[in-house]
Amino acid sequence: MRLPGAGEGLSGRRSAAHGPRGATVRAIAGGHGVHVPGTVAAAAGRGAVVEDGRLALETRDLRGALRRGTESNLVVFLVDASGSMAARDRLSAVTGAVTSLLRDAYQKRDTVAVITFRGPGAEVALPATRSIDAAVRRLARLRTGGRTPLAEGLVEALHLIERERRREPGRRALLVVLSDGRATGPGGRERARAAAAALRERGAAGAVVVDCESGRVRLGLAAELADSLGAPCVRLAALDADAVAGVVRAGI
Incomplete structure (x- = not known):
C-alpha cells in the first residue's frame, strides 16, 4: 500500500519522489542537468555523425536526468x-x-x-x-x-x-x-x-x-x-x- 505515483515532491525521507536530488533513474528530455550519455544516444538515434572529432548536437538531442529520491x-x-x-x-x-x-x-x-x-x-x-x-x-x-x-x-x-x-x-x-x-x-x-x-x-x-x-x-x-x-x-x-x-x- 503506497501513495499513488511518485511526484515532484518536497524533499524528505518518507515516500518515493522524482526531483532534483536522488539516484539517476534514466535520461529524459527536460530532466535535471545534462545527462551526457543520454544526449549522445539521442543524437546518434537521429543519425548524427562525428566530424573532426566532434558530435554535432541539436537542441532536441539534449537529455537530463530523471532522479528518484524521497519526499x-x-x-x-x-x-x-x-x-x-x-x-x-x-x-x-x-x-x-x-x-x-x-x-x-x-x-x-x-x-x-x-x-x-x-x-x-x-x-x-x-x-x-x-x-x-x-x-x-x-x-x-x-x-x-x-x-x-x-x-x-x-x-x-x-x-x-x-x-x-x-x-x-x-x-x-x-x-x-x-x-x-x-x-x-x-x-x-x-x-x-x-x-x-x-x-x-x-x-x-x-x-x-x-x-x-x-x-x-x-x-x-x-x-x-x-x-x-x-x-x-x-x-x-x-x-x-x-x-x-x-x-x-x-x-x-
Missing part, C-alpha cells in the same frame, strides 16, 4: 469521535500515533493533522504541524459523543488537504480514516458516498480506511467507504497507537 508527506487523520467508549479508544490510538509520527518528523519532514467528526459536524482538531507539544496540547481537549456526520468529516478533510496543497504544492497527502463507516442523519450514507467520491475524483490524497466496527454483527460499511474512496480497508488486531502508526508507515 515528505502530509498525514491527515479523520477520526469518528461519535459515541462514547469506542470513540475514546479511537482518539487515544490516534493521539499516540500522531505523537509517534511527530517524533521523527524532523528527519522525515512530515506534517500531521487531525480532523474529528461528531454531533453537528466536523472540526480541525489539529492543524497541519510538526510540533509534538502542539499536538499533545490540542488533542488532550477533544470531546466525544453525539451522532456521526461522516460526510462533513470527509468534506472538511478535502478542504484541509487542498488548502495545504496550495500552500505547499509538492507535499503529497495521505488520508487515514478511522471509522466503522456509519453515517447518521438525513441522507447520511448517500452524502458520505458523494463526499468520498469527490475526494477520489479530485485526486487530493492517497487514502486508507481503518475499519473500527465491533460486535458480532458486521455491516461492512467501512469497506463500502473504502471502495468509494478507492482505498484499501484495514482491520487491526488491536486499535492502538503502534498499530495506527504502522498503517501510516506502510501507506507512505
Whole structure:
C-alpha cells in the first residue's frame, strides 16, 4: 500500500519522489542537468555523425536526468469521535500515533493533522504541524459523543488537504480514516458516498480506511467507504497507537 505515483515532491525521507536530488533513474528530455550519455544516444538515434572529432548536437538531442529520491508527506487523520467508549479508544490510538509520527518528523519532514467528526459536524482538531507539544496540547481537549456526520468529516478533510496543497504544492497527502463507516442523519450514507467520491475524483490524497466496527454483527460499511474512496480497508488486531502508526508507515 503506497501513495499513488511518485511526484515532484518536497524533499524528505518518507515516500518515493522524482526531483532534483536522488539516484539517476534514466535520461529524459527536460530532466535535471545534462545527462551526457543520454544526449549522445539521442543524437546518434537521429543519425548524427562525428566530424573532426566532434558530435554535432541539436537542441532536441539534449537529455537530463530523471532522479528518484524521497519526499515528505502530509498525514491527515479523520477520526469518528461519535459515541462514547469506542470513540475514546479511537482518539487515544490516534493521539499516540500522531505523537509517534511527530517524533521523527524532523528527519522525515512530515506534517500531521487531525480532523474529528461528531454531533453537528466536523472540526480541525489539529492543524497541519510538526510540533509534538502542539499536538499533545490540542488533542488532550477533544470531546466525544453525539451522532456521526461522516460526510462533513470527509468534506472538511478535502478542504484541509487542498488548502495545504496550495500552500505547499509538492507535499503529497495521505488520508487515514478511522471509522466503522456509519453515517447518521438525513441522507447520511448517500452524502458520505458523494463526499468520498469527490475526494477520489479530485485526486487530493492517497487514502486508507481503518475499519473500527465491533460486535458480532458486521455491516461492512467501512469497506463500502473504502471502495468509494478507492482505498484499501484495514482491520487491526488491536486499535492502538503502534498499530495506527504502522498503517501510516506502510501507506507512505
